[in-house]
Amino acid sequence: MKYLAGRIGALLAVVVVIGLLPWLTRTDPARTILHARYADRAPTPETLAAIRAETGLDGGPWQVLGDWLGGLFRGDLGESWVSGQPVGPDVTAALGNSLTLMAVSLAVAVLLALALSAPTLRRGAARRIVRVRAGAGAAVLAALPEFLLAAVLATVLAVHLGWFPALGWGAPDQLVLPALAMGVPAGALLGRLLDDALPGAFAEPWARAAAASGLPGRVIARHALRRTLPGLLPQLGLVAVGLTGGAVAVETLYAIPGLGGTALAAALAQDLPVLQATVLVLLLLGVAAGLASRLAVRALLGPALTDRALPALVAPRLPGRRALAVAALVLGGLLVAVTVAGLLRDPLHVDTAARLAGPSAAHPLGTDHLGRDVLARLGHGAARTALAAVAVGAVTLLLGLLLGAVRAGALTETANALPAVLAGLVVAGIAGPGPWGAAAAVAAVAWAPLAAHTAALHAQEKAAPHLTAAVALGADRAHLLRRHILPGVLPPVARHALLRVPAIALALASLGFLGLGTRAPAPEWGRMLSENMPYAERAPWAVLAPAAALAVLGALAVLTSAAVRGRTPAGPK
Template identity: 50%
Template sequence: MTGAVLTTGRPRRGPRVPLRPALTAVGAVVGLAVLVAALPWLWDSDPAASVLRTLYPEREADPAALEALRRELDLPSNPAVGAAQWLGGLVRGDLGTSWITRGPVAPDVLGALGRSLTLSVAATLVAAVVAAVLLLPALLAGARGRTGGRGVPAGAAILAALPEIVLGSVLVLVVAVGWRLLPSSGFAGPQYLVLPALALGVPAGGLLARVLAVSVDATLDEAWVRSWRSWGSSTARMVSGVARRAVAVAVPQIALLVVGLLGAAVAVEKLFDVPGIGTTALDAVLAQDLPTVQAAVALLVLLGLGLGGLGVLVHRALLGPALAGRELAAGVEVVAPRRVPRSAVAVAALLVALVVAGLPRDLAGDGGRRLAPPSWSLPFGADANGRDLFARFAHGALLTLGSAVAISAICLVVGLAVGIGARSARAGAADVLNALPPVFVGLLVAAVAGPGLLGASAAVALVGWVPLAVHARTLAAEARASGYVRAAELVGASRRRIARRHVLPAVVGPVSRHALARIPHVALALAALSFLGLGAPPDSPEWGAMLAVSQGYLERAPWTVLAPVVGLLGLAGVLASLRER
């Protein structure tokens, strides 16, 4: 009987919920919350002694003074009780009491969060405009039935690789100091938002254009687009329909980009002296005010995870049940190509040549050439101590790039071990960690161990292994599903032998190339932490630390920013060349 449906009388089951990955992700979130709650005890076994050293460094930590501080600040006596009390207060909206001001943390932190959200919204608008301008030619070409203009826009990779702190420094130097069109720092009106919003939004716009370009190309290949063309729909209607569909598909990736804006905003807030939650957390770390650090980091993490979850819900709602399975890749990083592009090789060779030329130069200071401008003898000029900035640029490369290579090697080993050891290719704790920008982790590490290059390297490594593990996990799942692995299982090969002889060779090559391609990204993250004061000390030639010090001399000696900008732009150029593929 045509059209008949045979049933068994049992209700149809819906799609199975991946319970184990969901529980793993929830466990990762809970573990992160407990870690933040236990910060005072991770920093010192007795928070009262820490407060006493911070406020009264000359006073001896006698039991009576410690007990008085515990009563005044309501400090619990052990980490278990302290973490439980802090988490309970967080649920009630009580974010604790500042160790420095002795007042409640919530008003200052929530006010700073409002300013950061204002900046993030302005940057998101800038990113949307930049992405729309970059994607408009592809949308017009696709709406008219042409394929020549489709693909990732040429300028998107360049903009996406721009470091926010470098772009912000250039904007300050040119627009604020040179042209005097806009204020360079503060937060006293709409005009103060323009430069920081551009510094945040332009690179995000390039990355957004890359994400949406994939979605636009996939949408243009759908049957309804061909039907609309055959019906003679106008170009404007076609562009509008394709754009709406592409945005709906890419909503989870857009949410991840907004989360990334929150992380990048910490450095931009410091650069432009915006009193947002990032600078609030940073100042609290440097002042050793851990309750403020706890509140700021907790709100940043909760906001980031909330935006990521909201993106998934909006994505499913926009697509509807019939197309809910239409997903894009979870990450926005581009896996390394099989062959390194020539442009990346050329930029890297130029950067290496500059470093080699600068290494033999003298690092000693000379008071007679203090803040000397660039010349034949001083190609990048001299700093406030009369030191050759070209020599410092070259020696700083050893710190920035050398640390990045070491971090990438560690991340490769960890990523391979975790990815190959995973039982399935489903999301889990690693994907939760992937949503955390390195700056957030850097704040946590600095709160426990104090600022330093080793701590900044650890912070970058703590999240740097995750994309490699996700990549390795996917490749390992594909290898285990292959015929030769199934045959090995049938003849009785052990799981360890299969992993060593079959899975590892299929995974190690592509993931190693991925790790190599991420070295510029790691170096830029490390430089950002040093710029914030969480990495190398201010007197270090590390490029991020050099850029931070140069901000104080932009009006008198703008050339002091040249050396670190050249180095960081060189890294961005290599990263952009790799992303073009």
């Protein structure tokens, strides 16, 4: 009951922020409405006051919130500030499209996860405990953001090979690329988790007894799969939550009339009633997915599935720590070399005679649609992104330590389940698109894993015998904190925060890709990708260069994290 109350309280706090968007925004909503509906009228104080009175924006924050909540209870989502039409019908139609895309993407993820774990299922049923065959490739694939995979698939499979449509919605073939872009990273993650859990299930006494009694291998594999589901369903719920964030970029790139694309357009146009409705629905979809996963776990758990004496799960088979470290150093060196080479060039110089020029001695990575050097923009974008990611990482470390120390469990779980894109949409609705807003949006959700880690280590240190001995010897709170608790908590959490810097950089790039981050003409990898997508057929290098840089960044995050963690156990003989 306490858990449920905490989650409901945190969710209501998020809903209140959404309801207060018209009051929290730094721009004058009346001017937004005037420019959208009455472009020929001057923004006189009388005109603006009349618009505020007509829309109910002349009251205080609680009146704004009350009017919005009252409309929700009546089924009224308000009227668009831009079109003046009711929001409800458009959001309902967009919801249907988004649910279709998410359902197909989730099916792709489940099928890919089963395919990645198929070798373990076959050999484990034959009483041979094998480790993960997905390996580092699946780990890197799982770390790639949806917007990056969507851009690469559109460039290669749609534009150059012509196998699928690059845009549109309605025909079955128009669903393939968006579903792959959203489902493949999720499926790679689920596949690694499933392959990690299956060997432990096959090592349990029931599986060995069933194999000894001659039970068919497919039956044993089916029961082993069911045995691992309770531990995987919460992750499946988080994957479904992640799809709500990935839908924003994918729907925008493929011109799908769904909730994600509608929310982004509303954020950029400051059409706050539409943004409120779409973000609320996306948030409720994520909450419903998490709740459904918990209910499914309750339904699956039974006496045979609650055995506490379970063997340790077999760790995934990845390359040894030395191989991981070497791969990380090679990728890091390549990234640094490109950055240094780009920093020596001017990223803003425009050569109109060399627009969309291919790679050459003068432009090693070609030029973009304006004739700017791609290598220069990659280098300066790397420096900008790295500095922003380190700054956000420092802020999230501080927030994680503070909120983890006070055990803000419900708030931590709620923030952990919110995609950075949704936070970016809300921040854009308040402060408008920009680099500071993107940094604030990522920091608003990226602290949650660090807070959970801090809370766990804090509880562990408080229960340690050396702390009890220090208290018995008369140590005060300051001494306990300085000499016992902080040395056990701060170094691991700081290392954790450092490992998350590449993931933060990818999150910032995703917001830049959506137009919610760094503004033009400043170089930024995500924005470079979105700016050059219309020219992918004529100049694929302008798209593939930032895509490759982002892919290397994702791979570097995975390899560095795996190399720093504990030793990988040796495989069975």
